[in-house]
Amino acid sequence: MLDTKVPEIKDCSDCPIRHRAVCARCDADELALLEDIKYYRSFSAGQTVMWAGDRMDFVASVVSGVASLTQTMEDGRTQMVGLLLPSDFVGRPGRAVASYTVTATSDLVTCCFRRKPFEQMISSTPHIAHRLLEMTLDELDAAREWMLVLGRKTAREKIASLLAIIARRDAIAQQGPKTNSVVFDLPLTREAMADYLGLTLETVSRQISSLKKDGVIALEGKRRVIVHDIDRLMEEAGDDSDGGFLS
Amino acid sequence: MLDTKVPEIKDCSDCPIRHRAVCARCDADELALLEDIKYYRSFSAGQTVMWAGDRMDFVASVVSGVASLTQTMEDGRTQMVGLLLPSDFVGRPGRAVASYTVTATSDLVTCCFRRKPFEQMISSTPHIAHRLLEMTLDELDAAREWMLVLGRKTAREKIASLLAIIARRDAIAQQGPKTNSVVFDLPLTREAMADYLGLTLETVSRQISSLKKDGVIALEGKRRVIVHDIDRLMEEAGDDSDGGFLS
DNA sequence: GAGTGGCTTTGACACAGATCAAAAGCGGAG
């Protein structure tokens, strides 16, 4: 498979992630500077965007689709260490070599910035530096949340946690009237879920079947998930179901 | 136990972490501004510095000692999500409520900054903002490294990884002529190690005994560890022993 | 419509690490 879709967006003002990405705080002048150093790239599902250890001459924002960050040990054990959704940032300013392998989990469009000029803009444009700090702090929180999942939760709780996270994100993105039920497509294969959760794909499959049998979720095909009662799912995840407000 | 030692440092120029903490890049003028909003606080080993959910009116740098960040589930399962060493930063600018419980693992001295004025300084002082971004990116890398340990390593590899990290830090701090052997004190109890590694304390104890039996490490008392061959330890940790340069 | 390849499910069994229990080591208080 090769790159297929050419993205239709050309201008930042049409951009679907304009108000959430690194550029969120930029004013018109700043945006104009960014326009000069940016270019779009698309990848189809399964393609590797970059290998750990590769030289990396750009940083990027995810415009649409899902990408994953993974680490692999010599014997092949792999752990996903990040799930990149639209508006998330890829790459590390100040570092020339990629630390993680980045893979397009679904078809993917990125907005790339040449690294050197972008680094200069970080120094000269507080709006970008500040937004990047904020996003990095959010990612650090997410990583720490994930450490609890990896270190202390059972297989069933791990699956429920992952489903809850995706469900929550979709609930926010689709801003419907708030209900107790959500329907969404899993953007990950069983194997990718296993790599995210520190499990084997067989265990993932078994636990999904078990949650289905117990009526916590329902499936339509292999990928579409129906959650009738989010609170129930959160309970299965071992999280405070009331969001911690009342306790 | 109550606070005991009063810190001797009063001035930033004597400060042992002056060149590594958030203030590393500050010039004399900027330092003077920081001096106005800072104060030292000490904690003795075992004391809780702040509880998850507490209102938090300061951020801080660890000056000396070790602190840990932990998350706890309702049923008591605990996961350490960060190990804070001298120069590390505590707290999140822009957030009024602590996300994690912070505990002094050893006797601890912190340099605290009142949160509001510190946040203003982030906006007005690029040197601080930039250094904080850099430190946050480093912590994110460390958290992701740790996700691999939690998700994919065996108990023995987890212990070896933790020892390797502490050994590496000590080797750097003590800047001796580079040898293949290191001696250091564990700043953590078996239980704290278990909470860091997602294991039980019994498993931690057994694996340490096993590494000792196999000659990978030696112990002097319960806390002092002697590593004769760091490469051997790195191998046990499942990491690239050559640091990835040759492969 | 049969064949192919990728993903997913299910089953049988093995084992690493958890759990439960007890004893040993060690430092501080009286």
Place this chain on the structure above:
DNA sequence: CTCCGCTTTTGATCTGTGTCAAAGCCACTC
């Protein structure tokens, strides 16, 4: 010196998840 409380070690057993193997399902191609 002895007692007490805390941490650590060690032992016996249990169990959740991994491993190995086979079959099912689905989309696509020829």
